[in-house]
Amino acid sequence: MKRLTLLFLVAVHIAAGQNRYELNNGWVCAAMGSVKTTGDKISAASYSVKGWMPATVPGTVLTSLLDNKKVPDPFYGMNNEKIPDIYKTGRDHYTYWFVKDFTEKAPQGNEQVWLQFRGVNYSCDIFLNGKKVNANRHYGMFLRQNYNVTRLLNSNGNNRLAVIVYPIDPVGNPNGGQGGDGTIARNVSHQYVAGWDWIQPMRDRNTGIWDKVYIEKTGAVNVKNPHLVTQVPGVRKPEGPQQPAQILASAELENASDKKRDGVLQYQIDGQTVKQNISIEPGEVKEVKLPVFQLNNPKLWWPAGYGPQHLYTVKFQFIENGAVSDEETVTAGVREIQTGWNAITRSKQVAVNGQKIFIKGGNWIISDAMLRFTDKRYDAEIRYHRDMNLNLIRVWGGALIERPEFFNACDRYGMLVMQDFWMSGDCNGRWVDPMKSEDQWTRRKYPNDHNLFLHSVADQVKMVRNHPSLAMWCGGNEITPPEDILVPMRDSILPALDGTRWFVDYSNSDEMSYNSLGGNGDGPYTIQPVSHFWEHRTFPFNSEVGSVGVGDYVSLQRFIPPANMQFPTHTPKKVDSVWEYHKYIGYDQYIAPYGRLFDIADWTRKAQLVNYDQYRALSEGFSNRMWDWYTGFIIWKTQNPWTAMRGQMYDYYLDPNACLFGLRKGSEPLHVMCNPVDGMVTIVNNTFEEQRNLMLSVHFYDMYGKDSFVTQVFTYIEPSSAKRILSVKELMTNLSKEKGVFLSLQLLDEKKQVISDNFYWYPDEIGNYTGVEALAPALLKTNAKQLGKGKIEVTLTNPPTNTVAFFNRVTLVDANKKERILPVFYSDNYFSIVPGGEKKITIDYESSAAPLIIVEGQNVRPQEIKVQ
Template sequence: MNRTILFAFFFIQNLISAQFSERNLSSEKWQFKNSKENGWFPAKVPGTVHLDLMNNKVIPDPFKDENEKKVQWIENEDWEYQTRFTVSSKELKNQNIDLAFNGLDTFSEIYLNGRLLKKTDNMFRKWEIPVKSHLKTGENLLQVKFKSTIIAGKQLAQKVPFTMPESPRSFVRKAQYQFGWDWGPRLVTVGIWKDVKLSFWNNARFGNVKVEQKKLTKEKADLNIHAEIIAEKEEEYIVLINSRPFNFQLKKGNNTIQIPLAILNPKLWQPNEWGNPDMYDIKISLQKDSKILYDKNLRIGLRTVELVQEKDSKGKSFYFKVNGYPLYIKGTNWIPADSFSPRMTGEKYQYLIKQAKEAHMNMIRVWGGGIYENDEFYKACDENGILVWQDFMFAGSFYPGDEEFLQNVKEEIKEQVNRLQNHPSIALWCGNNEIDEAIVNWGYQKQFNYSKDDSLQIWKDYRKVFHELIPNTLKENLTADKNIYWPSSPSIGWGHKESLTEGDSHYWGVWWGEQPFEMYNEKTGRFMSEYGFQGMPTLETTKAMFSGNPDLNLQDPVIKAHQKHPRGWQIIDEYMKRDYKIPADFVKYNYVSQLLQARGMKIAIEAHRRAMPYNMGTLYWQLNDCWPVVSWSSLDYLGNWKALHYEAKRSFEPTIISVAETDKTYDIYFVSDLQSDLGIGSGAELSDINGKILWSMEAADHLKANASEKHFEIKKSEFAGFDLSKAFLRVYFDNDSMKQEKLFFFVKPKDLKLIKPNILVRKISSTEIEISTDVLAKDVYLLGDTHFSDNFFDLLPRTSKRIKLSKPLEKVELMSLWNTMMD
């Protein structure tokens, strides 16, 4: 029998024996229209009304020019979607037929053949409806009628006797960032934003399946498989776990079964740079009379995660212990990577997470104003060893606590944790972003003239949602090893001293408070889960803000429209004036704004890592963007590395050197995330801009594992006779297998007395170049439509550096900080 015939034979056999099948109705021909109008347009599912309007050339691209303003009318309209699909008489013979919408945004009515099936009110929930009795042989009409989120939200807000901040967004279970943020546009979408599926099944099927890790040792992993099974009638069934059969007598309706599973000599899922994120495949099948009724494939990782909070002399610790060892957390915050989530691809998710991995990160916090991300996001985190701090989708406002809202949220939490809990990357569930702080610190009570009873009601509603409903729902649906809950991030606002002695901290004294970058050296908490500074996107992404060829100018209204912080330019200019000379030229300004952002985050990250083990985590704001914008991101909307991402990669290396300046000394710290000690040689050299060594010292030493230590200090008096505006300190350590060095500058960049460097570029191959210089070249910036393996780097006098390119360039242009001194 040849391979083609063999394949056909098995395919037919599977069809004969299969008791479950599924059709993706997303691929049918969908149409949409404004409810006020008669004309229908072609639509794509999954999608959003904005994308459909763009595809039909009804509206311009909101990401370009000042078009965002031109599309605000969309949020106040009602919209309708429909498709026609056929069902065969054979399909109708199935015992059960379920229609499932995996995501509807947000207030909708679902009709099948003219009959109302369901009303929806939550973007984050799956809506599954038995439809066998509503279907007919031949053509069927499926309609979804969406109501304006704004109008629906305002109607809900009227039920509360006082004004709520951020109304109406806080009344609707929908991605909060769509209402506009200080990095994102206001694009309040509606639409069928996830797949629509029709499933046919007989006898029984699986519901949620979760894996409980009962005990994990080097010799064995003891697991329990918890499976929900929905059965048509009371009968005996066989459940196979990796082909091993288990018999069960099931009752009619919902059943919950439990099956033990052991894995001998288990390989652990390890976070990035601790080892491999090893995974195991588990196939679970439901069988009756030798026929497979239903299959599920699970991919799990074996690991332990603990959140350790213990009182000490300075407050209370806050750190993650992974696989039995304290892990210093290095990472960032994640926002939705597009304002229109349905056009996110698996490839883009994989790309963004791999850039985090390449920058030595081991955790990403999914911020609470976005969405519960696509499965591809968590799959990418699993595969790359990136732990996930998962916020629930509540951010920066007050939320109601009425019974209808609570029940809606309960179902949302239940569905999402059941969907996500088998991912080994999930480390912590967090109730919300900055709501505790908003209630306590943001002054809304005074702004909205709340009575004492109003304020009490807000606090009662807050506790109902985040201290009762969510943790109770987690306990009901999660296995014990996955249930780490933190009510609010941060736990204490940045204006309170306790925010730096316990819990997690969002420190915004830099940027919002306009404190100098050096304040990061003083304001270091136990776990820094948010802090940041803005920088411009790359030139390529800046140009993507325009529909035509732009004449780039800071005064251009398009550039201004893509800065969403009301004081953004003012704050950037104020900080730039402190540390750099402000260039008049746009390209140089773009370059310096990126240097400024990277400089601030370098100071912060080094301060946090030096404070280890007092501080055990640093997550800067933010990794990515949802559109082309001036923001806090290190990767711009097109995925290009800004200066910050190159700096994050350097600052997050497993070992770093950090110099802390005091009144009388320069204190030299060696920081290591390595899991074993190393013998090293170390030293320091004071050099001038030309590379002449003015002073030096050497020391034999050791590098302690998983620690930050002050290794030596240099008295300032040692350098009393030198002009430090023309000099830099190079500190290093090395051994036979590794080398680490750090350049420390004594004055701010604007006060450096730089000499024009003669920087040469030599082509090694089509995708590799060598950069060399005669004198110090500070902050070398390579320009071109390619990704450079390193950029925005310092190049020592009479040295060279090889750089790899992601694709060939005809010519590499460059500049250095010296160029900005000439404006």
């Protein structure tokens, strides 16, 4: 198989230089219309900002308005309709001044001070101490700014920064289309803020200083954009000694002084130092390449589920006359990616460190629709993806190049990343669309400024190129960029600034996944019969396939007003207006087989059964035909940045639903499963090792708890493969006729430890779950003990005289408030326990609240468990 090889040691985090701090508090803001003077006056200390509104920076205008209670929470109910939309108010309404007073004395000697903006949406002018900082207005949401302000600082150390931020232009009409009327794509910015089928429009289109602002102090020479590349040849294993890796390193140097500088650029890794003597002329910016370095016995970085995520700390320094002028620290992972064409599936195949990886991915929009990013939230969301046994996240093209903090979390948890650039088939003209204000030929030329797009690409590539998690670049969502963007980006910018990753021209390109089936190469996007995922062949590397994702009753209460907590009906078709506003898509006939609905709480319980079954079947069906039909799949989608009611494994508030645990079960690295069509019990091995001496145990249970033992047999399975063992179809059909039946599958290792435990429920012969509906109550014996700070173990035992304790959820709550603690990470949930069985659940959390455990299931009444 012919391969394109992508090689590199990648950086996790460009940490603070030797003296860098963030300007992230003490800002104030005011609408442009209320300020009747100019930036040079506003940025003078004598100008009074008394009465200005406290501002949230990083943040948007809408964030500041919300934090000051000037607008209602747009994520709750229909509140978003109460906030004026910029399309109707005009851009001036959301054009704001932001002011920050800070202390920094004018430096002495060769010291330099830099003002850095990591993201402003959309254009801005900057003033410091009465002087304009940027000669020309800055444009572009995805373009960092770096200014030498050494000569603009006040000698007494008291300084004032004033920034006026203008919204995008045009702002787009949020007419209900994907990206509204599409004109928002004339800007080099994100498109979802004009509305999509999973979100309502953001009223200010996220205008503001939305990303971090820094002050950095250096010597005469500033170290910028360090770059690390490694070569890790051969087929590697996660364990044992490693052959050497080759490291190629470079960095940009800027001489801010008026004299030539002679010094040494060096970096340190694993106790070794690599050096290069450098001379740099006054005012010069140059890229410097250091000698190739051989790293012996490297500790490698692996995707989640395949090996550890080892990271190295690498420090770049420019040293002049024995003193450090500037330094940058990166945290790096050593690994190599290859991609090749699988002729059997007719799709791309990904390998890491020489080992092929079956891609199990999730589509990601953005952490928060209003750009309220935090390290803690990023960490929780990426951990959820790791816990779902996924190994890739695709960052969708209608949003942004994700922030370094997102990639830091992906690096820690072993999530590969497919990063789209800022295009979408909807806004950029792939299809005829009556909701768009301009025709396809016009939309195909978006954005207005192609040079700005390319400039932004170059800058953002430099910002994130060093992360081990970043695995693929993608030209756009469901469409390529225009040719005069695509060609230089693909053939010049990416090879020069990166050159180590697979670039696919658009997300459902034939280059990624050959489309011999017609349609768009994506989907389906709605609930499917479970059998569909097993027997219906879809696209061989499907970039978008998914289903529903409504949370449980407690989740809905967070954003649905009490008067609107009405469950939808299929016949007659009836959906509450607030549910429709929050983008509900129907569960329809898929809930009906579970029997009569009593109330909204009952509806949400039964929706979780559908959620679990859908995503377990999706991951199992694709895994069943890996390397035969498929090389990977990416779920549309695994998270929501707004309180939408579709395509999510956890809600906006980080509360997981049954989708997460169904997907987690179906995507286990070593997994036993059953095809619902032919009853074939199959083992999937998504590891690099042959698994021997596995014990397969198969049992059916009826609705009264009677055990119909099928078999217990030793087996083995080759690395990265699926193995069919035996069919239980005939027995399944006979046992399920009247009331349905349960199937328990377990894999045990040589130590008799259960390494895969899968539990199915099947309907009666006409497709109804009559037995599940009428299950006798099961009273569990429960115990919870604190294992350490933030760690609890819950033990649940089902007495042998009981029926199956079916579909139980364990929930951690604050013992005093009786509210859920979030986020929380459960080792398993929505699980069943057979008669005589026991289940242990471990819970990880960060909270000072007194913990209390609640357990409830389909036939297990809610009970509270005190933590010992």
